Amino acid sequence: MANGELTRGRVTTQDIVGRLWNLCHVLRDDGVGYGEYVTELTFLLFLKMLEETQREDRLPAEYRWKTIASREGVEQLDHYKRALLELGKAADPVVAQIFTDAQTRLRKPANLKTLTTAIDGLDWFSAREEGLGELYEGLLEKNASEKKSGAGQYFTPRPLIDCIVRLMKPQPGEVIQDPAAGTAGFLVAADRYIKDATDDLYGLPQAQVFFQRNTALTGIELVPDTHRLALMNLMLHGVEGPIALGDSLSPDGEALGKADLILTNPPFGTKKGGGRPSRSDFSVTADTSNKQLAFVEHVVRALKPGGRAAVVVPDNVLFEDNTGRRLRQWLMELADLHTILRLPTGIFYAQGVKTNVLFLRRGEADRANTKAVWVYDLRANMPAFGKTRPLTRDDFAAFEAAYGDDPNGGAERTDEGPEGRFRRFTREEIAARNDNLDLAWLRDDSDAAEDDLSDPEDIAAAILGHLRAALAEVEAVDAELTGEEAVPAEAEA
Amino acid sequence: MSGLPTGWTEAAVLDLLEPLSDGRLIHQGWSPRCETVPSSDPDDWGVLKTTAIQDGWFCDEHNKRLPDKLDPRPLLEVSAGDLLMTCAGPRARCGVPALVRRTRPRLMISGKMYRMRPSRHAEPAYLEAALRTSAVQLAIDQLKTGMSESGMNLTHERFATLRIPVAPAAEQRRIVAKLDVLTDRTARSRGDLDRIPALAERYRRAVLQAAFGGKLTTLPNDEPRDVLTPSSALQDDIERGRWEFEHLPNGWEWKPFSEVFEDVTHSTRKLPTKEYQESGRYPVVDQGEVLIPGHTDREDLVHPSEPPFVIFGDHTRCVKFIEERFVQGADGVKVLKPRPDILPKYAARLLEGLELPNKGYSRHNKFLRASFFPVCDGGTQAEIVRRIDAAFAEIDRLTAEAEAARRLLDRLDQAILAKAFRGELVPQDPADESAGVLLERIRAERAAAPKPKRGRRKAAA
Numbered sequence: 001m002a003n004g005e006l007t008r009g010r011v012t013t014q015d016i017v018g019r020l021w022n023l024c025h026v027l028r029d030d031g032v033g034y035g036e037y038v039t040e041l042t043f044l045l046f047l048k049m050l051e052e053t054q055r056e057d058r059l060p061a062e063y064r065w066k067t068i069a070s071r072e073g074v075e076q077l078d079h080y081k082r083a084l085l086e087l088g089k090a091a092d093p094v095v096a097q098i099f100t101d102a103q104t105r106l107r108k109p110a111n112l113k114t115l116t117t118a119i120d121g122l123d124w125f126s127a128r129e130e131g132l133g134e135l136y137e138g139l140l141e142k143n144a145s146e147k148k149s150g151a152g153q154y155f156t157p158r159p160l161i162d163c164i165v166r167l168m169k170p171q172p173g174e175v176i177q178d179p180a181a182g183t184a185g186f187l188v189a190a191d192r193y194i195k196d197a198t199d200d201l202y203g204l205p206q207a208q209v210f211f212q213r214n215t216a217l218t219g220i221e222l223v224p225d226t227h228r229l230a231l232m233n234l235m236l237h238g239v240e241g242p243i244a245l246g247d248s249l250s251p252d253g254e255a256l257g258k259a260d261l262i263l264t265n266p267p268f269g270t271k272k273g274g275g276r277p278s279r280s281d282f283s284v285t286a287d288t289s290n291k292q293l294a295f296v297e298h299v300v301r302a303l304k305p306g307g308r309a310a311v312v313v314p315d316n317v318l319f320e321d322n323t324g325r326r327l328r329q330w331l332m333e334l335a336d337l338h339t340i341l342r343l344p345t346g347i348f349y350a351q352g353v354k355t356n357v358l359f360l361r362r363g364e365a366d367r368a369n370t371k372a373v374w375v376y377d378l379r380a381n382m383p384a385f386g387k388t389r390p391l392t393r394d395d396f397a398a399f400e401a402a403y404g405d406d407p408n409g410g411a412e413r414t415d416e417g418p419e420g421r422f423r424r425f426t427r428e429e430i431a432a433r434n435d436n437l438d439l440a441w442l443r444d445d446s447d448a449a450e451d452d453l454s455d456p457e458d459i460a461a462a463i464l465g466h467l468r469a470a471l472a473e474v475e476a477v478d479a480e481l482t483g484e485e486a487v488p489a490e491a492e493a
Numbered sequence: 494m495s496g497l498p499t500g501w502t503e504a505a506v507l508d509l510l511e512p513l514s515d516g517r518l519i520h521q522g523w524s525p526r527c528e529t530v531p532s533s534d535p536d537d538w539g540v541l542k543t544t545a546i547q548d549g550w551f552c553d554e555h556n557k558r559l560p561d562k563l564d565p566r567p568l569l570e571v572s573a574g575d576l577l578m579t580c581a582g583p584r585a586r587c588g589v590p591a592l593v594r595r596t597r598p599r600l601m602i603s604g605k606m607y608r609m610r611p612s613r614h615a616e617p618a619y620l621e622a623a624l625r626t627s628a629v630q631l632a633i634d635q636l637k638t639g640m641s642e643s644g645m646n647l648t649h650e651r652f653a654t655l656r657i658p659v660a661p662a663a664e665q666r667r668i669v670a671k672l673d674v675l676t677d678r679t680a681r682s683r684g685d686l687d688r689i690p691a692l693a694e695r696y697r698r699a700v701l702q703a704a705f706g707g708k709l710t711t712l713p714n715d716e717p718r719d720v721l722t723p724s725s726a727l728q729d730d731i732e733r734g735r736w737e738f739e740h741l742p743n744g745w746e747w748k749p750f751s752e753v754f755e756d757v758t759h760s761t762r763k764l765p766t767k768e769y770q771e772s773g774r775y776p777v778v779d780q781g782e783v784l785i786p787g788h789t790d791r792e793d794l795v796h797p798s799e800p801p802f803v804i805f806g807d808h809t810r811c812v813k814f815i816e817e818r819f820v821q822g823a824d825g826v827k828v829l830k831p832r833p834d835i836l837p838k839y840a841a842r843l844l845e846g847l848e849l850p851n852k853g854y855s856r857h858n859k860f861l862r863a864s865f866f867p868v869c870d871g872g873t874q875a876e877i878v879r880r881i882d883a884a885f886a887e888i889d890r891l892t893a894e895a896e897a898a899r900r901l902l903d904r905l906d907q908a909i910l911a912k913a914f915r916g917e918l919v920p921q922d923p924a925d926e927s928a929g930v931l932l933e934r935i936r937a938e939r940a941a942a943p944k945p946k947r948g949r950r951k952a953a954a
Contacts, residue, residue: 321674450692454737456699456884463692463891466685470898473682477675477905481912 016122017138020045026114032105038143039225042232043084043102044068044119045139049132049236052124058092069116076116077109094240098231101224133188133237140183140229145387156185156265156312157347163396164310164357165189169407170261172198172212177259179248179266179298181219184230186263188237191217217241218256220248222267249277249294258304265312266295268353284330288323292316296327296358300334303362308407312343315354316472319438321480328435332370332427335360338409340375340437341399345465346385346458354379354469361408370427373437374413376402377421380442384449386458498916500661500927507653508932509620511612512942515568519609519649521580522569522602527557538565538599543579543586543606549625551577551591556600569601574610576621580647581605587645588633590624592617607652612935616665622672623657626910632656658914659932661925668913675909679902686902689895693888700884701846705867707742709880734847734864744873747865753840754803754829762794763821778815779822780806786822794820796828801837803829803844807856810849814841827858839874842881843867 024037032040050056051065061067063083071079087099106112127135137158144155170176170190178186194212195201201209217239221227227245234241246252276287277294281301285294292313299309317324318340331337339359348355363369376399383389402422404411416422418441425439433439453459497503510518525540531554532539539556559565571577575593579586582605592611602608611617623629632655639645660668703709741747769777769787775795776785795818796802804813805827814837821828831840843866849857869877912918 450688451695453695454699454702456696456703459692459696459699460888463689463696463888466688466692467891467895467898470682470685470895473678473685474898474902474905477678477909480671480675481909481918 013127013134013138016127016135017142019118019122020139021142023115023118026111027106030106030108030111036105036225038139039228040104040106041115041139042229043099043104044115045136046098046232047083048119048124052128053132058090058095060086060090063087069120072113073109077106077112080104080106080112094231094235098228098235100228102228133233136233136236137185137188140185140233155183157391158185158189159391159393159396160312160343160347160357161185161189161263162393163400164263165193167359167400167403167407168261168263168308168310170194172201172204172208172216174216174260175258176217176261176263177256177302178217178219178262178264179253179256179302180264180295181221181230181243182226182265182267184219184221184233184243186265187217187219187230187239187241187243188233190261190263191234191237191239213238214240217243218259219243220246220252220256222247248298249279249291251279253298253302254279254281256302258307259302260304260307262299262302262307262309262311264295264299264309266292268292268314268348284327285323290316290320290323293320293323293327296331300331300360300362303335305362305364308361309359311358311360312355313358315356315438316476317358318356319436320476321434321436325435328437331360332430332435334366334369335362336369336371336408337373337437338370339403340373340439342375342377342379342440344379344382344385344391344395346461347391353465359403359409368427372424372426373430373439374409374422374424375439377423377440377442380421380440380444382449384453384458384462386453386461387455388453388458497658498660498921499923500664500921500925501916502659502928502932503656504659504928504932505653506620506624506655506657508935509612509615509659510609511935512939513608513610516943519607519652520569520602521607521649522604523566524604525559525563528560530558531556532558532599535597535599538601540601540603541571541577541606542603543582546577546579546589546591546606548589549591549621551593551596553596553600559601565599566601569608570598571596571600571602571608574613574617575608576611576617576624577602578607578609578624578647578652579605580607580652582645583643584634584637584639584645587637588630588647590621592621607649612938614931614934614938615659615662616669618669618672619660619665620657622669622910623914626914627907628911628914629655629657658916659928660916661922661928662931663925664916664919664921667919671919672909672913676906679906679909683899683902686895686899689892693892696888697885698846700881701842702737704877704881705736705843705846706738707745707867707869710869710873710876731863732850733860734849736846736848736867741867742869745867745869748868750862750864750866753832753835753843753866753868755832756827757796757798757802757830758826758828759796759821762796763823763826764789764791764794766823769822776815776817776819777822778804778813778819778826780804780809780811780825781822782809782811784813789820791820796821798828798830801831803831803837803841805829805844805858805861807858808854810851810857812841812844814838825856827861834871835868836871836874836878838878838882842878 020041023041024032027037027040047059047063047065047068050059056064063086068076068080068083081104084099084102084104087095088102090096090099140155141158165186170193172194176187176190178184181187191212194216198204201212204212217234218241219230221230221243222245224245227243230243234243244252244256248256276289277285277297279286279298282294282297285297288294296311296313296317299311303309318328337358337360341357341359343355343357345354361369378396378399382395385391398421402413402416403409404413413422413424415424421442423439423441430437450462453462507518512518513520523540527540538559540559541553542555542557545552545555553571571593573593573595577591577593579589581587611620624633633647636651636655637645637647638651700709764777766779768789770789771787773788773790774792775789777787777789778784779786800818801814801816802819804815805811807825807827809825829840829844831837847861847864847866849860849864852860868874909918
């Protein structure tokens with residue numbers, strides 16, 4: 001078979017992403033690690049994409065793509081470094097943000113040349129056809145799926161995002177927030193949904209168009225490099241809205257303001273150093289180091305009355321017995337927690353966490369809003385997801401049908417009984433179980449599914465998942481034993 | 494009693510029991526000759542086996558069907574709420590408690606177990622938990638009698654002397670609720686850890702297949718693989734070892750067994766198992782799981798070739814890499830020397846990765862000789878060995894962690910129980926009725942009840 005393309009004809013985004021990704025070997029040779037690779041590429045791609053879309057007027061003339069790509073040798077590398085520095089001070093605020101503290105790890109001029117040549121050599125015509133935003137998201141996803149990069153924790157799989165957005169139905173005019181924006185996956189998807197429904201905002205009054213482009217989407221991201229990727233991602237999708245660099249669990253989060261719709265996947269893992277949220281408006285989770293619980297409190301507080309949210313949380317949030325229980329009770333008072341989706345394991349690029357999606361609506365009043373909770377178990381008896389069996393849209397089809405077409409869970413639903421995946425629990429039933437929302441009833445043979453895994457990375461992820469789960473249980477026991485104050489027994493004389 | 498929390502007291506286990514249907518506090522069962530199969534029909538009576546009683550866990554499926562010609566003894570029927578304890582058997586199986594939380598009908602206790610009923614004024618699971626603490630198990634152990642470790646007894650009289658700390662009734666319930674939550678967690682944790690060894694084994698196999706399929710060393714979007722068809726010899730019907738792939742990347746080849754290994758098995762220089770010594774100048778290597786099962790000083794039996802060697806177990810399919818002079822152990826050892834152009838460790842890993850048909854304990858040599866192996870250039874061989882070693886080392890580390898964690902979990906469970914019975918698991922509530930009051934209530938109820946009739950046929954065998 002001849003050396004060349006496997007597929008003749010139209011080159012797809014996947015191909016371009018693949019070629020871009022292969023350049024990582026060039027960078028690795030120069031000491032750039034997997035985690036930094038996409039950031040490094042982002043700077044160059046950004047400049048090239050501005051050229052391709054005729055938006056170079058946003059840049060000072062001496063730092064546009066051609067000024068870098070046409071140079072050679074040491075001169076090219078020096079010019080590039082200068083560009084990174086100067087563009088961080090650019091007049092255009094988005095450019096300035098993307099290049100804030102921008103640095104390159106490249107040392108060898110030959111490697112920079114290889115990159116600029118390769119980038120110039122991509123099929124930009126086809127890429128523009130598909131949408132540069134798609135291209136960029138493809139690159140982000142590839143990065144996330146390479147477990148070595150560690151970027152998985154900032155990336156929610158696209159099929160899950162799309163499912164949630166389809167159910168929550170973002171509307172033009174709504175303020176949409178992601179307090180843990182990552183690479184802006186949810187915000188981009190919500191924006192795309194609205195644009196698809198309004199023929200790309202055509203026909204909306206000018207003021208509304210401005211709103212959609214600049215104010216509708218808001219969010220915060222904590223990690224500078226990830227924040228950069230988020231800005232780039234949004235810009236390529238035609239969104240200029242402010243995504244702040246900050247910590248939602250600090251006063252930055254209060255400053256975000258209120259939203260009509262919140263879509264978010266807060267980061268997994270515990271806050272390093274066991275820090276507490278530093279917001280004055282937190283009451284339930286003010287004293288916990290459990291970040292996920294704190295994010296849930298943020299979500300409820302940030303919703304306008306009648307506002308709705310979908311939040312991805314680990315199992316711990318559903319069963320933790322101290323602060324967790326208080327949080328759940330508070331949540332069910334102030335909001336209607338109408339649906340919980342138990343997600344399959346192995347779908348996140350971060351290893352083996354058990355997660356769920358909470359669908360809720362903030363009440364008009366603050367009392368007794370949750371009357372019943374519908375739980376959909378998409379975890380038991382599912383295939384072992386991983387490299388050889390990626391998550392797809394179809395995997396959510398049954399759930400979406402059962403959820404119904406009311407974003408607030410009001411559509412007619414049927415309890416599928418003990419053998420089914422969709423069941424209803426009244427508030428009283430939940431209270432009788434000590435307000436534990438870790439509700440499962442199906443006999444789970446997913447261990448058998450694990451036996452079908454064949455890719456070493458998938459198996460390693462499964463092992464780590466079990467270790468992590470085992471550890472989580474023991475941590476819970478530890479918290480029970482030590483968290484409870486005042487149990488020193490009083491001895492009799 | 495000093496040291497006990499407020500409201501607690503110490504009492505005999507018997508003081509917490511309520512009378513059984515015939516007025517007695519403890520029943521010992523009946524051990525007739527039974528069928529060897531369990532009673533599968535709830536209408537057919539069965540006699541419980543001691544294996545039905547495990548540490549804090551009762552399983553009604555462990556029973557033997559009562560032969561039709563024998564009449565059952567309904568007095569001995571087990572019901573939910575009974576507390577059982579084994580009273581005969583090997584030391585470790587004597588004195589094991591289990592609360593019957595649910596059971597099918599028509600199962601009788603055997604002569605090797607006691608049945609008692611915790612008072613309904615107290616919390617039955619509390620009594621079960623108390624009997625499971627290591628402190629009480631130690632006390633029980635000291636009450637056991639018997640001539641040999643495999644046949645111990647716990648007599649009724651001695652059991653009656655057993656005492657435990659008793660909490661107020663309300664606190665007993667709180668303790669049990671908390672214990673349930675915690676042991677639920679540790680059980681889940683155990684379940685997760687138990688999955689790891691099997692997954693680790695899958696991982697090792699997956700790594701080997703990926704390595705020898707060229708997936709660990711070639712780049713993802715590289716040139717498409719040449720469809721390097723295996724030798725036309727592979728189109729025949731001969732049974733041989735397999736791989737999970739057929740195509741190799743550019744630059745690799747399929748080599749037959751004879752071009753990868755030289756069989757240097759010695760026909761006469763071997764040492765029978767019974768002559769293995771604990772220590773000696775030379776290691777003995779055989780086809781068992783253990784790398785070096787013994788040593789010897791028999792210089793005359795040392796294998797004449799130079800190391801390194803790849804040892805293959807003809808029956809066990811075990812693969813070992815040996816880098817020193819050694820003596821062949823018992824039969825079934827195949828000693829292979831990698832050919833000069835194959836890195837020895839690469840050859841050893843190749844043999845580990847080959848999936849031979851499993852013929853049980855028959856010989857596998859002929860399948861091995863018919864097999865083909867994927868071979869690449871020297872540099873890539875070295876890289877592959879490095880990758881495999883690193884991956885295996887990592888997974889070994891994880892497995893060891895999981896095992897250590899598993900052992901710690903058992904200690905955690907015991908530590909939790911101990912904490913509970915020191916009164917430190919849940920807070921005391923001064924409003925609770927004290928344990929003393931509880932015991933008095935039980936005592937009074939028993940005093941008012943009808944006495945067991947004298948001259949009753951004894952239930953014990």
